Amino acid sequence: MILFLAARPVVSPAPGPSPTLGHSPRLGHARAGGPPCAGGPPGAAGPRPPVRPAPRRRGRPGLLAPYRRIFAVPGTRAFTAANLTARLPMGMLSVSAVLMIAGARGSYALAGAVTATGLAATALVGPWTARLVDRHGQARIAVPATALAVLGSLSLLLCVRHGAPDWTLFASYAATATTPNTGGMSRARWAHLFRDDPAARHTANSFEQAADELCFMLGPVLATLLCTALFPEAGTAVAAALLLTGVLLFAAQRRTEPPVAARAVGGTPAGDRAPRPPSLRRSGLAPLLLTFLCTGAIFGSLEVVTVAYADDHGVRSAAGGLLALQAAGSGAAGLLYGLLRPAARATHRFALCVGAMAALMLLPALAAATGSPAVLAAALLAAGMATAPTMVTGMGLVQSRTPDSRLNEGLTLAVTALLGGIAAGSAAGGWAVEHLAGPGSGYLVPAAAAALALAAALLTRHRR
Incomplete structure (x- = not known):
């Protein structure tokens, strides 16, 4: 789908100020319909007009016209391709860990317990990582969080490879819980770009869900192929490399990153009289x-x-x-x-x-x-x-x-x-x-x- 859309000619957007010009080291998220970054700290991104997708060509619209329309916005193809690279390991890591641990230790029970521990740790740490992304921006939080998660995967690989005690496997895989929600960050960008266009947001969310299904369909197959055709640790190593590469490329796409909402002293969003209730x-x-x-x-x-x-x-x-x-x-x-x-x-x-x-x-x-x-x-x-x-x-x-x-x-x-x-x-x-x-x-x-x-x-x- 991405390759097909990339091969389509891009229609230039309507004249007017570009919604993606300029960026700040403190960029983050705003929900569809939410206010842009106004009144923020010095150097923060100023208000940006809502994105107006490129006008459709005259004539009979094609079946994939809604998807061509959202990908005609500058920068959307780049951050989508990078995010897919970072998202594919989500379907690889657990399968690779099971195959690697079971192959080296001969115990599926141990492998299942280790992956279950990582799942529980992700459920606890994930919302806190996402809250930091909201407060400080995708690039500032996602990159170090991913680096820590990749170190956890590499630590697991080395512990399995060199016969470390079982408790080190649990500790190493628990460290991967800092992996940011790459799919959520991509959806947040679409929500910001099309905050005034519900139809475009619907199309973008549909594409994101199809991308999730694709990654969780191909990920286990790729992990199994790597672990069986090469060596047991290959799946984990490749997944960690793809995750780090994808997040670095995704974070580099600053022109589509939503701005962080300005916050007053004490963490309360500027302009609010009281702290917002928890989600x-x-x-x-x-x-x-x-x-x-x-x-x-x-x-x-x-x-x-x-x-x-x-x-x-x-x-x-x-x-x-x-x-x-x-x-x-x-x-x-x-x-x-x-x-x-x-x-x-x-x-x-x-x-x-x-x-x-x-x-x-x-x-x-x-x-x-x-x-x-x-x-x-x-x-x-x-x-x-x-x-x-x-x-x-x-x-x-x-x-x-x-x-x-x-x-x-x-x-x-x-x-x-x-x-x-x-x-x-x-x-x-x-x-x-x-x-x-x-x-x-x-x-x-x-x-x-x-x-x-x-x-x-x-x-x-x-x-x-």
């Missing part, structure tokens, strides 16, 4: 995070149950392909969803999307009862088609319900809820596989998680 206490955000928690449980349980089902039917090597089909269905639906111009209220659309996801998630349970992996593959492809629209609409609601100066924190809280759900779903899926009547019955867990997500979404709608 989690915003009206309607907590039930929304509950929906993300249940959605994460769908992902976590689906992965474990699918691997167990494939192993039970003697096609364990096809487990990755089955999961890739679910991600492919989600990514394709996300791109198509970005071409639409939804007219209904976001809360109504979110409830409809979660309802569709709950209905489609019944298909794998029905397909597993047939005992045919081919039927299950088709069911997983169909089940994934409601995931991306749900995530796109949900992330849009998070943006609208997060304070102006805390957008990265709000987006990272959503990711943290997803991670917590993935951990809980993995445990529930593993229990179901062991205690229910066969691995196929385990697909009742993601179906139940989808039903809980629907209940939480309805709660979100009524609370708002």
Whole structure:
């Protein structure tokens, strides 16, 4: 998709002052519709007019016209390509760590415990890292945070390589929790650039969700290939290199980095009479995070149950392909969803999307009862088609319900809820596989998680 868009001719933007001219060492985020950096400290970026995407060419618009329109804005292709480089390791690191530790120590239990520790540490540290990004800017925080995370990955690699005690593996992988939310930073840039254009923001969020699905579809495949074809530590080494390179290139794109909201003494945003309430206490955000928690449980349980089902039917090597089909269905639906111009209220659309996801998630349970992996593959492809629209609409609601100066924190809280759900779903899926009547019955867990997500979404709608 990126290569195709890069090959398209760029239409020059409308005459007028460029929205990307000038930058400051203190640039950060502002939510769509939020105020630009006005009245900030000396040397801070001044007010910037909203971006006006390039006018469309006359004639019949193409199918991908909405995507060409957002990528016609100067600087968007550069930061997107850099962010994709930094985001790909998110689907590689955990798989690489499991393969590396299990191969060297001969224990999948140890490998799983180490990665679970890193997941828990990320859930705790991630929101604090995002808050620092909001306060001080992407470039000033993301680069050192990424450097610390890369050092943790390299420390894990060396400890495994040289037979260090087990506790060093836990400590090293916990250090990777400072990895910034690269997807959230990219969404924050789109939200700032198109703060006065909801249709463009919808298209950009749809593209970002499709990019997430692509990275989590290709990442494990690339990690497995590197660890098996080269050497066990290759996946971790390449993932760390890609992460550092991508974040450095992303941070260098200062022209599209949103400005930091000016803050008075004591940390209160300038112009406010009282400190803003924490994002989690915003009206309607907590039930929304509950929906993300249940959605994460769908992902976590689906992965474990699918691997167990494939192993039970003697096609364990096809487990990755089955999961890739679910991600492919989600990514394709996300791109198509970005071409639409939804007219209904976001809360109504979110409830409809979660309802569709709950209905489609019944298909794998029905397909597993047939005992045919081919039927299950088709069911997983169909089940994934409601995931991306749900995530796109949900992330849009998070943006609208997060304070102006805390957008990265709000987006990272959503990711943290997803991670917590993935951990809980993995445990529930593993229990179901062991205690229910066969691995196929385990697909009742993601179906139940989808039903809980629907209940939480309805709660979100009524609370708002």
